Amino acid sequence: MTKIAIIGGGLAGLTAANILKDHAQVTVFEKSRGVSGRMSTRYADPYYFDHGTQYFTAKSEQFKEFLKPMIDNGIVKNWQANFVEIKDYKIINQKLWDNQFEHYVGTPKMNAVAQYLAQDLQVHLNTRIGSVTSLDNQWLVNDENHNPLGKYDWIIFAIPSDQLSELLPQNISFYDQISSIKMNGCFSLMLGYDKSINLGFDAALVHDDIISWVSLNSSKPERNTPSCLLIHSSNQWADNHINNNREEILEIIFERAKKILNIDLDNPQYKTLHTWRYANIQKQNIPNYFIDINQNISACGDWCIKGRVESAFTSAFMLANKITNVL
Known part of the structure; x- marks a missing residue:
């Protein structure tokens, strides 16, 4: 079965994982102690704060159905x-x-949104990715301490563009576009x-x-x-x-x-x-997701469209369906 590594446990990464989990063996890597990304909550008992995303709207039928x-x-x-x-x-x-x-x-x-989406997924928390390296027609994923985390057939980056530009190999077709996107x-x-x-x-x-x-x-x-x-x-x-x-x-x-x-x-x-x-990020005039079909590596996130929750979903939804069609 095809093995897919998704780097980033925010809404985009979890959306892609849920679409692909019936078609491949999917593993999500998240650097923080919990999933959610910017949809996270800060706990300081008895206080807690939605300190990132404040609310979100739904305009497309796909997101409403989701x-x-x-x-x-x-x-x-x-x-x-x-x-x-x-x-x-x-x-x-x-x-x-x-x-x-x-x-x-x-x-x-x-x-609660991300926790619901992650409940049936294989998620590795507190795992910061240090590099992805091409090896024997697969991708070797290493953590920040150079420990190998496994070989995968596909990589999906679902992290902010600025962090992606640090991890993305320079020979990937969309590298130059990513390196110019600033959040x-x-x-x-x-x-x-x-x-x-x-x-x-x-x-x-x-x-x-x-x-x-x-x-x-x-x-x-x-x-x-x-x-x-x-x-x-x-x-x-x-x-x-x-x-x-x-x-x-x-x-x-x-x-x-x-x-x-x-x-x-x-x-x-x-x-x-x-x-x-x-x-x-402001509204972008770039693809809704990025993919290098020849090297089985891709990226999605709200930063591909506009800094909104629905944008993160849309980017991941479109990318995951594209990958499903080529598996």
Whole structure:
């Protein structure tokens, strides 16, 4: 049976794995301690935060069909948030997200989506890939310590383009295209309180040079937690300060948030910053996935289309079906 290694346990990698598992022996390698990628959840009992993806929408019929079992099983629910836009420290727009156009979240945490998709897969966690090397018409996969992890007939990379360019052999047909694709960063500030935080809204798109998003994570469905406030920086500001001192970054975002929200945010019981070096990307004019048929190596991800959850699914869905047709 054909052996396929999928490098990356986010939505793209897990989508491809689920499509291919009935046609090949599939192994997923994930560098973190859990699957999910940017759809992960940060735990700090009693607080937890969806500190990457805030919500996702579904436009294509394929993605709606993909989500249906998770919706039916209560793993995905609609977030009926009181949504606002903020500019110049004032609310300029306000509306209630309703059932006319769903804004989905994983329940009871965002990472529930990936955990559901991974349940029947062979997944190796805490495994950072160091190299893939062509050997006897197969691919030898090695971890970062040069330990061999097996030989595979196909490789699927489902990791951010910047990380892919470091692992992809230079003789692959799409190497030059990948090396020119750059993703944007984002800082995620997480604040936990034992007091009730009333923002006057649940989620906000913020037009500001430092902050782009504010949400009360505890306002999402089935989040029976104390007040958990999540603040995202703008991509441009993160890119300009990605290597700066983290404590300074945290305090700058925290102080700006207090000014924008105009409420008492002092003395949180939990306060931390996460850096997403590869958080997002603007709409791309490149293939929806990459494949070198002659060398049995490929890549997919939201970065092929646009930095959205549905883009990750679409890229992986199209690639996996292409590989299925050539197996």
